[in-house]
Each structure stands twice: as C-alpha cells, then as structure tokens.
Amino acid sequence: MDSTKLRFFAPCPRGLEAVFEAELHSLGVPTTTKTEGGIGFTAPWSSMYWINLKSHIASRVLWEVGQSPYRSEDDVYRAAYALAWPDWFTPSQTIKIKVSARRCPLPSLDFLTLRIKDAVCDKFVASRHRRPSVNTERPNIKLDAFLDQSTVTFYLDTSGEPLFKRGHRVMSVEAPLRENLAAGILRLAGWSPKEVLLDPMCGGGTIPLEAALMARQIPPGISRNFAFERLLVHDEKRWGHLREAARAKQVAAVPAAIYASDHDPAMVKIAQRTFQGAGVGIDIRLKQSDILDLEAPADGGVMVLNPPYGVRLSQPDELQSFYPRLGDWLKQRFAGWRAYVLTGDARVPKQIGLAPSKRIPLFNGALECRLYEFLIVQGGARRRLTPPTKI
Ligand SMILES: C[S@@+](CC[C@H](N)C(=O)[O-])C[C@H]1O[C@@H](n2cnc3c(N)ncnc32)[C@H](O)[C@@H]1O
Known part of the structure; x- marks a missing residue:
C-alpha cells in the first residue's frame, strides 16, 4: 500500500488554505490543488497517517477511492457499484453516506445518497451475501461523495471525528474556537x-x-482514534511506528x-x-x-x-x-x-x-x-x- 501514491483531499477552515498548504509542505507532502476550504494532494498511505496525527489545521483527510463522469442517478449508482468496497471494510461495519454538490444538475441529493447506499450494499450482497447497515449517528465507516457539474468523486473518510476534536476538552464552554x-x-x-x-x-x-x-x-492527534484504524487496509505496525517516531520528537x-x-x-x-x-x-x-x-x-x-x-x-x-x-x-x-x-x-x-x-x-x-x-x-x-x- 505504501509504495502506491494515492489521492487525498483534506478540508480546512476557510481562510486557512495558505497556512495549511505550508503545513503540508513542512510535513513533507507536496500539494496538487488548493481550493476554497481544502487542499488536494497525492501521497503514500503513510502520509495520510502522518497528516491525521500531526496537522493542526486540517479538518479531516478524505481518501479518494474513485471518480467518474455522470449524467444521471443511474450513472452515479454504476460508478459507486464499480468500486472495491469489500476490500476496504466489512459488511458487519456500519456506514454513513454524505453527499455534497456544486452545480450538480440532478434534482435531489437525498435520492443520490439513497442510490449510492444501494450501490454499496448491492456490491456487498453480490460478493459477501450480506449488506452493511446504515448508522447516521455513530457510523464505523463514513463515505463522502462530491458531485460537480459532470463528475462524481467518492471518498472514504480516514479521520472519523473531525480533526479539530483533539480529545482534550474536559467540558464545553460558550463560544469556543475550533x-x-x-x-x-x-x-x-x-x-x-x-x-x-x-x-x-x-x-x-x-x-x-x-x-x-x-x-x-x-x-495534536496523539490522544484520539481515527477512522482509518477500522479500514481493512490499515497497517497497524506502520501506524505504531509513526506514532512512536512522533512521540520521540516531543x-x-x-x-x-x-x-x-x-x-x-x-x-x-x-x-x-x-x-x-x-x-x-x-x-x-x-x-x-x-x-x-x-x-x-x-x-x-x-x-x-x-x-x-x-x-x-x-x-x-x-x-x-x-x-x-x-x-x-x-x-x-x-x-x-x-x-x-x-x-x-x-x-x-x-x-x-x-x-x-x-x-x-x-x-x-x-x-x-x-x-x-x-x-x-x-x-x-x-x-x-x-x-x-x-x-
Ligand atoms: C469568545 S470567548 C474566548 C473563547 C476562547 N478563545 C476559547 O476558544 O475558549 C471570550 C472570553 O473573554 C472573556 N472576557 C470577557 N471580558 C473580559 C475581560 N474584561 N477580561 C478578561 N477576560 C474577559 C470571557 O470570559 C470569555 O471567556
């Protein structure tokens, strides 16, 4: 996994794109696209661990698992069905699907969410004879789909809880900054x-x-868990080494x-x-x-x-x-x-x-x-x- 370069997108608070890009460079990650509210980059799997653990600015890190042109809901279904979901998680894990769009010509994001959920579940039924269930509150696996005018992109969320949740807050206060x-x-x-x-x-x-x-x-992420720990492709040994290396630098x-x-x-x-x-x-x-x-x-x-x-x-x-x-x-x-x-x-x-x-x-x-x-x-x-x- 670590020899392959993978595509990621990491959202951040709007206005912080430039400092986030500089932070990614300081973590050894060359960036490819800077858009309002996030940065795209191509990097090995371990860079994703490193960013989740060490970024102060990222809101989350999304792993891009597929991209396809579309014109209809059926195209989106087929594009989602074509992806190797059973390689990444099991049907006993719960899922949540979040769809967002900019200039998407299709009328209903709710319907698209349903079609993507059907595609993922149908894929599991075909190969594992079981379907994952949906849990919108505390899912094990979060899938994101983003549609622009003509392209749908699918992501697996490697962070889980947003990264600004460091796990240090003892009590909620009024008007805290993220x-x-x-x-x-x-x-x-x-x-x-x-x-x-x-x-x-x-x-x-x-x-x-x-x-x-x-x-x-x-x-900043040393005290928390991440969604990537629940993916089948997670490399516990590599992750352990990276955490130790980061600890040693304190x-x-x-x-x-x-x-x-x-x-x-x-x-x-x-x-x-x-x-x-x-x-x-x-x-x-x-x-x-x-x-x-x-x-x-x-x-x-x-x-x-x-x-x-x-x-x-x-x-x-x-x-x-x-x-x-x-x-x-x-x-x-x-x-x-x-x-x-x-x-x-x-x-x-x-x-x-x-x-x-x-x-x-x-x-x-x-x-x-x-x-x-x-x-x-x-x-x-x-x-x-x-x-x-x-x-
Ligand atoms: C918007 S909150 C700060 C939130 C903080 N940055 C955080 O993330 O939790 C503003 C704070 O200013 C404090 N404050 C208001 N007037 C003050 C004053 N005259 N002297 C000192 N602190 C004051 C309030 O008690 C409040 O905790």
Whole structure:
C-alpha cells in the first residue's frame, strides 16, 4: 500500500488554505490543488497517517477511492457499484453516506445518497451475501461523495471525528474556537514558539493549548482514534511506528513563556483542567484577571485576542465602550508587541483607535470574521484613527 501514491483531499477552515498548504509542505507532502476550504494532494498511505496525527489545521483527510463522469442517478449508482468496497471494510461495519454538490444538475441529493447506499450494499450482497447497515449517528465507516457539474468523486473518510476534536476538552464552554482555527490564527500571526505568547481572554484555553502543543511538538492527534484504524487496509505496525517516531520528537518544555488569563474564574478552572489533561499544565502560566489589569509580561511578544462579540455573546453596547479602553491599554503597556484580534465586528479597529497593519478574512464556523494585526509601537500604533479615551 505504501509504495502506491494515492489521492487525498483534506478540508480546512476557510481562510486557512495558505497556512495549511505550508503545513503540508513542512510535513513533507507536496500539494496538487488548493481550493476554497481544502487542499488536494497525492501521497503514500503513510502520509495520510502522518497528516491525521500531526496537522493542526486540517479538518479531516478524505481518501479518494474513485471518480467518474455522470449524467444521471443511474450513472452515479454504476460508478459507486464499480468500486472495491469489500476490500476496504466489512459488511458487519456500519456506514454513513454524505453527499455534497456544486452545480450538480440532478434534482435531489437525498435520492443520490439513497442510490449510492444501494450501490454499496448491492456490491456487498453480490460478493459477501450480506449488506452493511446504515448508522447516521455513530457510523464505523463514513463515505463522502462530491458531485460537480459532470463528475462524481467518492471518498472514504480516514479521520472519523473531525480533526479539530483533539480529545482534550474536559467540558464545553460558550463560544469556543475550533482548535484548528486557533492553530491557524497562530500561524497567520507568524508566531514562533521562541516568542512569548499571551491570550488575555483565553476562555477554555484553545489558543494557548494549541500553542503549547506546537511548542512541545506534541502531535495534536496523539490522544484520539481515527477512522482509518477500522479500514481493512490499515497497517497497524506502520501506524505504531509513526506514532512512536512522533512521540520521540516531543520536547520537554516550551522555549518561551505562554501566558493565558480570563476574568471568569469558571473559565480559568476549565482551562486549567484542559491544559493538565493535555499534559501541558506546566507550560502555560494561567491566572484569573481582567484584561485591563494585566501588565506586559515581557518587552515584546505576540498577543492573540478572541473577545466576545455582539453576535454571539455580551451586549454590543458594552463592547463598544470596552474597545477604546483596550486600545489605550495596548498602546500604554504593550509597546513592542504584535496583537491579533479575531472579531466579526468590522467597527472594532475604529473603536480600538489603532490602525491595523493586516486584515485577514476568516470563518469561525459560519460566522465571517477578520483577524486584525496591530503592531504596537512606543506611544501608540502607527496611526490613531480616533482620539484616545481616558481609562
Ligand atoms: C469568545 S470567548 C474566548 C473563547 C476562547 N478563545 C476559547 O476558544 O475558549 C471570550 C472570553 O473573554 C472573556 N472576557 C470577557 N471580558 C473580559 C475581560 N474584561 N477580561 C478578561 N477576560 C474577559 C470571557 O470570559 C470569555 O471567556
């Protein structure tokens, strides 16, 4: 299996395609296509293991098992039937089929889902005299089909649960960032583990946790299972070797301090338990504090801020009075720092009163946001947009 080059597609959060491509290159995987929301590549089977285990940005890794032109539902049925499903899983495993499409001329995706399910089951009946059953909640095997105007592509999902589910969350918190978006923000910020990092509104701690995993070179997928472990072509020995090789690369401590705080004691408690569960409790200096009471912990560093925004939390009015004070706090205490603010509110830079040096469009789930970069210099940012407000 490992001598053959296979085709894969890995979706990622929209806006992170470029940093995801760079990550794939750093993992030794040359990429072939970059589309909105994902990257295609051709690679040996073991690269798929490596990406599932080590990518901070991928949402999942889909193995392309077939592609065919189509004009009708019957063509899609025949294309699905032609594939060697019994080589990849058994009829005692449950399946789920997900169909998505762009510019597909056929009227019903539900009907297509049914036809593909029939094709897969008929194939098993013909060769194994048994059909797999469908389980839409917790399937053993997930099949994806994607239809464009004239081509249907079939995938087996090698990840299972989406890859942003690292297995570290101890409790759900309000408005958490997805782990792969948090990691992508750190990459877009150009943060290197040698730089001091501060997240002063850390909530459940997603951003500092991703940073600590990166700095300690702890693979984000080391604590979870993957769907490829249930495929007949899975190579347990190879997988074991790769996991061990990744473990051996872990470093004992973070090279530069990572600071995290939140004004809500409940959040601090949750973040603490999460960091400890992930094995990075000693790497993150966590405390309870209102953001505006904090002093800069170093002469320079990177601050990442994911403030509550009106659409999801708090009252927009409250936030409007907060941002001018945040701008003054940055200017007065954080000269020499780069600050990155993720928000869905386009008025924020004006309210902060600092001119952003970058505005990067991102999606937090379905919510369109911007990541604003502010370079804080002595006496203010490069340019003030509104007069400063006194604290
Ligand atoms: C959108 S949430 C951050 C979510 C976080 N990135 C995560 O993934 O869990 C915003 C956080 O800001 C905190 N917060 C709001 N106002 C604050 C303030 N004045 N000082 C410190 N933290 C504050 C809230 O308690 C909340 O946890």
